[in-house]
Amino acid sequence: SAAGHVMAGVWFQTSNKATGNTVSNLIMILPPIYGAIQTIKDGLEIRYVFAYLGLTAVGIGSWCFHMTLQYKMQLLDELPMIYSCCVFVYCLYECFKPKNSINYFPIVVLLLFSVSVTVVYLQWKEPIFHQVMYGTLVACLVLRSVFIVTWVYPWLRPLSYTSLTVFMMGFLLWNIDNIFCDTLREARQKLPPVVGAVTQFHAWWHILTGLGSYLHILFSLHTRTTYLKHRPKVKFICGVWPVIRVEPPKKN
Numbered sequence: 001s002a003a004g005h006v007m008a009g010v011w012f013q014t015s016n017k018a019t020g021n022t023v024s025n026l027i028m029i030l031p032p033i034y035g036a037i038q039t040i041k042d043g044l045e046i047r048y049v050f051a052y053l054g055l056t057a058v059g060i061g062s063w064c065f066h067m068t069l070q071y072k073m074q075l076l077d078e079l080p081m082i083y084s085c086c087v088f089v090y091c092l093y094e095c096f097k098p099k100n101s102i103n104y105f106p107i108v109v110l111l112l113f114s115v116s117v118t119v120v121y122l123q124w125k126e127p128i129f130h131q132v133m134y135g136t137l138v139a140c141l142v143l144r145s146v147f148i149v150t151w152v153y154p155w156l157r158p159l160s161y162t163s164l165t166v167f168m169m170g171f172l173l174w175n176i177d178n179i180f181c182d183t184l185r186e187a188r189q190k191l192p193p194v195v196g197a198v199t200q201f202h203a204w205w206h207i208l209t210g211l212g213s214y215l216h217i218l219f220s221l222h223t224r225t226t227y228l229k230h231r232p233k234v235k236f237i238c239g240v241w242p243v244i245r246v247e248p249p250k251k252n
Helices: 015-023 026-041 046-068 071-093 104-123 127-152 154-179 181-190 193-198 201-227
Strands: 231-237 241-247
Touching (some): 015 046, 026 046, 026 241, 046 071, 046 201, 071 201, 104 127, 127 154, 127 201, 154 201, 201 231
Antiparallel strands (some): 231 241
């Protein structure tokens, strides 16, 4: 039925493209699960487990949507973007508080924001509304990140700016894909299969925003554990994939 499927004019999915978009979500599923397990092992605050698992939820929701192209699965893709970003906002704005402190005011505000966005979006199925609300949360993260790397921990600038740059590259490619989808699809049919696969910009949106969000969690966790006088370091698994390794504070 028309209600059961996303409007073709919005997503322009073909079976090959859907496959690429589905598989590209793995970057949002597997690394954050590893990060959540490592966070528990290191005895760090539960909020960062929620941050990692929030990103995993977005990846799983997006995977389900691109496999089925059903409207209810689209919600499973889009609404967790709001919820996980609210967790990111809480983590970053509470990073200079005592260990294991819980500030109920921002939790209530972010909860009300999430519920309000959900209710409005379910009634008023307008993609622009979702994008503006998500963009508002991202803007809060950008402002706070810039404050931290400008005034508090300047040495975290490379990690923060890499996260932001990668995320914005994904956002740019996503918009190009939405605006020029018909033209790109026609061009892909004339190109070799390998080149066509590489120009699946919606899949690149998943990969780059997934990586950008993952790097943001690393930045937030690095900021928090530095403030708590732990000794965080960014390490690379197999020389490629970044993770945070946190040593406990030195005992006097």
